Amino acid sequence: MSRVLLEAHDLHLSFRGVKALVGVSFRVSQGDLFAVIGPNGAGKTSLLNVLSGLYKPQQGRVTFLGEDLAGLSPQQRVRKGLGRTFQNLELFRGMTVLENAKLGAELAVGAYTDLLPKARLEWEIRRHAEEVLDYLHLSPYRHAPAGALPYGLQKRVEVARALAGRPKLLLLDEPMAGLSLEEKQDLARFLLDARREWGVTLVLVEHDLKAVLELSTGVLVMSYGEVLYQGAPAGVRDNPRVAEAYLGRSA
Amino acid sequence: MDFALVLQTVFNGLANGALYAVITAGFVLVYRATSVVNFAIAEFLLIGAYLTYTLSLFLPMLPAIFLALPLAFAFGVLVERGFVRPLLGRNVVAVIMATIGLASALDGAALIVWGPDQKAMGAASIAQLPKEVPNLAFSIGGVFLSSKAVWSLILALPLAILLVVLLKYSRYGVLLRAVSESETAALAMGINAPRVVAVAWGVSAVMATIGGAFLAGAAGGGGPGHHLVLLGLIVFPIAILGGFDSVPGAVVAGLLIGLIEAFSQLYLESLLPGITQAIPFVIVLLVLLVRPYGLFGQHRIERV
Numbered sequence: 246m247s248r249v250l251l252e253a254h255d256l257h258l259s260f261r262g263v264k265a266l267v268g269v270s271f272r273v274s275q276g277d278l279f280a281v282i283g284p285n286g287a288g289k290t291s292l293l294n295v296l297s298g299l300y301k302p303q304q305g306r307v308t309f310l311g312e313d314l315a316g317l318s319p320q321q322r323v324r325k326g327l328g329r330t331f332q333n334l335e336l337f338r339g340m341t342v343l344e345n346a347k348l349g350a351e352l353a354v355g356a357y358t359d360l361l362p363k364a365r366l367e368w369e370i371r372r373h374a375e376e377v378l379d380y381l382h383l384s385p386y387r388h389a390p391a392g393a394l395p396y397g398l399q400k401r402v403e404v405a406r407a408l409a410g411r412p413k414l415l416l417l418d419e420p421m422a423g424l425s426l427e428e429k430q431d432l433a434r435f436l437l438d439a440r441r442e443w444g445v446t447l448v449l450v451e452h453d454l455k456a457v458l459e460l461s462t463g464v465l466v467m468s469y470g471e472v473l474y475q476g477a478p479a480g481v482r483d484n485p486r487v488a489e490a491y492l493g494r495s496a
Numbered sequence: 497m498d499f500a501l502v503l504q505t506v507f508n509g510l511a512n513g514a515l516y517a518v519i520t521a522g523f524v525l526v527y528r529a530t531s532v533v534n535f536a537i538a539e540f541l542l543i544g545a546y547l548t549y550t551l552s553l554f555l556p557m558l559p560a561i562f563l564a565l566p567l568a569f570a571f572g573v574l575v576e577r578g579f580v581r582p583l584l585g586r587n588v589v590a591v592i593m594a595t596i597g598l599a600s601a602l603d604g605a606a607l608i609v610w611g612p613d614q615k616a617m618g619a620a621s622i623a624q625l626p627k628e629v630p631n632l633a634f635s636i637g638g639v640f641l642s643s644k645a646v647w648s649l650i651l652a653l654p655l656a657i658l659l660v661v662l663l664k665y666s667r668y669g670v671l672l673r674a675v676s677e678s679e680t681a682a683l684a685m686g687i688n689a690p691r692v693v694a695v696a697w698g699v700s701a702v703m704a705t706i707g708g709a710f711l712a713g714a715a716g717g718g719g720p721g722h723h724l725v726l727l728g729l730i731v732f733p734i735a736i737l738g739g740f741d742s743v744p745g746a747v748v749a750g751l752l753i754g755l756i757e758a759f760s761q762l763y764l765e766s767l768l769p770g771i772t773q774a775i776p777f778v779i780v781l782l783v784l785l786v787r788p789y790g791l792f793g794q795h796r797i798e799r800v
Contacts, residue, residue: 255523297684323686337674343642348674371528410685 249311250414250446252328255387256305258291258470259415265291266302267470273414273463278440280478284490285468287441289334289450292467293416297329298322301473309414323352330403332419332450338392342402343381346374349409377409378460380417380442381435397428402434408439414446421456422448433460454481454488466490500638505758511645513754514653515707516728520734520746521659522703528676528741529696531588532580535595537704538728539602544568544705545720546610546714547603557629561620561709565702572701573694580697581690603725614721623715626713647712655706656747659699663743704728733780739793749791753779 251273258266265288273279281289287406293482294300296307298319307416308313316396317325337345350373351366378384381401388395400420407415415434421429436462439445451457457464458478466474466481468490474481523537534540547567551560581599583591583720618627632646663669675682675692682689712720734753738745753776760772783791 299680299684319683320686320688323684329684331681331684335678335684337677337681339677340673344670347685348670349685406685 326413509755509758517750519707522700540704541708576697739790745792
């Protein structure tokens with residue numbers, strides 16, 4: 246059993262009585278491709294926002310590499326190696342693809358926390374950004390403004406930007422949503438490659454049950470903020486609670 | 497047509513335009529970073545000019561201006577912390593109302609602190625001569641350049657250009673653009689967005705102070721008074737002309753309006769008295785008819 250990278254313990258989050266998370270606990274081990282699935286409004290994105298520090302849970306705690314993340318800002322979490330992408334694209338649209346990736350890469354070499362330029366690092370930043378773009382087959386669009394690319398490519402640029410920051414763990418919020426079957430397969434292959442190449446552990450939030458079950462090493466199924474199932478992907482289909490949430494109980 | 501006169505008008509126009517450019521660039525910077533239209537920008541000029549005035553009572557003019565800049569920076573950060581930050585995420589109208597309220601409050605505060613009468617730089621009483629920065633006026637071949645014009649050309653114009661260059665190439669500039677494109681993503685990538693935004697406000701106040709101090713006569717011609725607030729309103733047509741979200745656009749538009757005003761003063765004023773005050777707005781109206789996004793604004797294309 247490899248070591249635990251991320252652990253959530255008994256997370257509770259509610260917005261004025263609307264319960265987004267109800268006692269969610271799970272573990273992600275090093276090298277996992279951990280999938281969080283559930284129907285709309287299940288609390289998947291809320292969970293990601295708690296993990297990346299945008300929301301503060303009323304109860305429970307998150308540990309990353311054995312360290313309690315409570316009180317750490319989103320920025321500090323990123324610097325510890327917790328990257329993320331967004332469900333609705335949050336690219337720097339006016340900047341080129343390369344600039345987007347470079348911004349991610351700057352972070353990895355610890356620049357950008359300083360005011361002054363560090364020309365010494367510029368070369369390394371650029372090289373790393375180009376490498377990631379190359380890896381995700383984005384090199385031809387390096388100098389195109391990110392906002393002008395087709396949707397599927399923009400999704401990929403977001404993954405590239407996050408990967409350029411050399412995260413230990415990457416939280417992906419519905420990276421497949423809105424993509425064509427072919428684009429989904431491409432992205433899945435890129436993600437698996439990235440996991441192998443850079444040893445990134447992936448936490449994948451997905452709406453699409455089928456896409457995820459083939460990829461993941463571990464699955465967490467949520468519904469109305471509660472955990473319905475946690476374990477190997479093989480067991481998901483046979484689980485009665487999951488079937489009920491997804492298909493509805495037959496009368 | 498008198499060539500020397502035209503050349504002189506060009507320089508004077510550019511000199512005034514450089515002040516407009518500096519002020520508007522700061523104003524647009526804040527808009528880019530935070531999407532907040534700072535309706536108190538004219539009061540930023542006023543406060544900056546009065547700060548310079550107060551310091552000039554104790555110091556020579558140049559040190560007074562330079563010492564006013566860090567104070568102005570602090571003032572800008574304070575405004576952001578006190579008035580803008582608390583309204584983060586609220587309706588944009590709420591923020592606009594807040595800056596309008598801030599404008600009135602600052603107007604009143606300036607009136608209480610410095611009084612209603614026009615001041616002369618460095619002069620505690622009206623009997624004293626106003627202080628000025630060292631006189632750099634010169635004349636070559638019939639082209640006369642006032643000290644004010646020279647100072648604004650060597651100080652304000654490079655500053656405006658420097659801001660454009662820094663925004664494009666410096667690390668902090670890239671950070672600011674990142675925050676302006678998507679604050680959520682910037683935060684999630686580890687960029688200290690609140691600090692970047694505060695710096696944008698501070699820089700905006702610094703630029704307004706330079707513009708304000710010079711418009712108020714630090715380089716010759718009187719001192720600060722409440723008419724500065726009216727002068728400050730020129731920021732809006734210039735920002736709109738430049739595209740509202742483009743700092744280079746603001747600089748170009750500032751210089752352009754400066755030039756147009758100078759030539760209008762030279763040729764049109766005698767035919768149509770008062771036209772010079774109206775002309776920036778007329779130009780903006782005409783440009784917007786043809787290019788609704790201004791000269792350099794982003795063409796907004798939304799994809800779903």
